[in-house]
Amino acid sequence: MSTLVLCIYRGDDLDADPPVVGAEAVEDLVTTVGVDDPEDSRVNCLLEGLRVTRDLDDETVLAVLCGEGDTVTFNRAIAAQVDDLVEMYSPDSAVAVVDSAEDERLVPIIESRIAVDAIDRVVVRQARDIESTYYLLKQFLAxxxxxxxxxxxxxxxxxxxxxxxxxxxxxxxxxxxxxxxxxxxxxxxxxNIDALLATLSTSIRDALYAGKVSLVTYVVAGGLALVGLFVGALGASSLDRATAGELVLSMQFLYDSIPWLTGAALIASAGRLLDEVIRDDDIGSAYINLPFVAVAVGLAVRGFAAYVIQRSDVSGPFVVPTMSYGPLEVEQFSVAPETLLAVFILSSIVVSLVGVRVAAYVNSVGYDNLEHRG
Known part of the structure; x- marks a missing residue:
């Protein structure tokens, strides 16, 4: 029975063309690598290959597989060397000797060409725990x-x-x-913010070249959102923190900032909708319904904020001024906090239902036009 003992060697500092075959050639390689860098873990890998070759009773052929470059280039080099060895010696099986978890990932490449009876991973004893911890952390972060x-x-x-x-x-x-x-x-x-930042410039450039309206509306929406946060902070800072309390301060912030934030969401969603219209693609119901959802959520949040503020006596009740329409005249009156909240909630529901209805109508019209053209 013949066995290939294969050592994985990363680097381009071999004096001979890979693969290096034979115990004598590997012993010379151990001396060269060990003298240049005694701390190199590859020395232990080569020595382990010599030990395995000595201890096996089979007819063994010791070979060192070597490569460099990126992952694909290195893997292809290893695969080509294994093919050459199998063709030259026709072994029955192989033993893979590796010195790291990274090299152990190459074993499936060897197994696809010859049966691998064993994987011998050699690690310096003093560094075994450190290396294992390192690779566990690396896999965890990946x-x-x-x-x-x-x-x-x-x-x-x-x-x-x-x-x-x-x-x-x-x-x-x-x-x-x-x-x-x-x-x-x-x-x-x-x-994974580092990957997002790496692709941000490319996305902005593509949007500029494509002439997307959403790029401009996103900038405007960002400005409106900043203004809304600033206005909300001003409104909250105008209250006495000692008497108002944290909840009332938060509600005042929401009450003042939500119109601006809703406008930002509305403009951003409108820009995305315009992009879909300009591209003449089938407009999804989500794009059509999104502006209505933004307005509905804004109405609901503002209503709850107004209710808390009025009930805490921070602001007075909502007053409807005197209105006249010809002979009809409506006197000024105030709206109770509960009534105002109900109006906001009802308006929010109505707006959301209108959005669903509009989205369904647009999609049905688009589907009918598509059938007509077909």
Whole structure:
């Protein structure tokens, strides 16, 4: 029975063309690599290959597979060398000797060409625990699902921790600042923001070249959102924090900022809808219904905020001024907070229903036109 003992060697510092075949050639390679860098883990891999070749009773052929470059280039080089060895020696099986988890991923390439009886992974004893921990962390960070389920909640918790410290004033501000920095880093990795930033410039350039209306409306929506946050902050800061309370301050902020935020959402969704119309594609019901949803949500939130503010006596009741329509004249009257809330909720429901109806109508008209053209 003949066996191939294959050592994986990453790098381009071999004196001979790969694969290096034979125990004597591998011993010379061990001397060369070991003298140049005694700490190189590849020396241990080559020595392990020599030991396995010595201990096997079979007719063995020791070979060192070598390659460089990116993943695809390296894998193809290893596959070509295995093909040459199989064609030259016609072995019955193989033993793979690797020195890292990264090299162990090449075993399926070898198995696709010859049966692999064993995988011998050699790691320096002092570094075994460190390397195992490193690869576990590397695999953990590469798993998108784990990042979202573990890193994101942990990052949000650390971000909220400084705020709690500032409210209760129970520990130094420096500790909170450190926690905030760590939380931002975890969010940066967990949400994969680095990849989003890498593709942001390309997306903006494509949108400019394509002449998309949504690019302009997004900028306008961002400006309106900033104005809304500023107006809401001004409204909340005008109240006495000692007497108003945190809930009333939050409701005042929402009450003042929600018209601007709703306008931002409306403009952004309208721009996206215009892009679909200009492209003359089938417009999905979501694009048509989104502006109505933005207005409906804005009405509902503003209504609840107004109710809390009026019931807390921060602002007076809503007053309808005197109106006259010819002979008909309506005297000025005030609206109770409960009535005003009911009006806002009813308006929100009506707007959302109108959006659903409009979306269904547009889609039905588009479908009829498509059938007519067909």
């Amino acid at each position: 798993d998108e699902e784990l990042r979202k389920t573990v890193l994101v909640p942990l990052g949000l918790t650390l971000l909220a921790f400084p705020a709690l410290l500032a409210v209760f004033d129970s520990i130094t501000v420096s500790f909170g600042a450190i926690a905030a920095v760590v939380g931002l880093f975890l969010l940066y990795k967990g949400l």
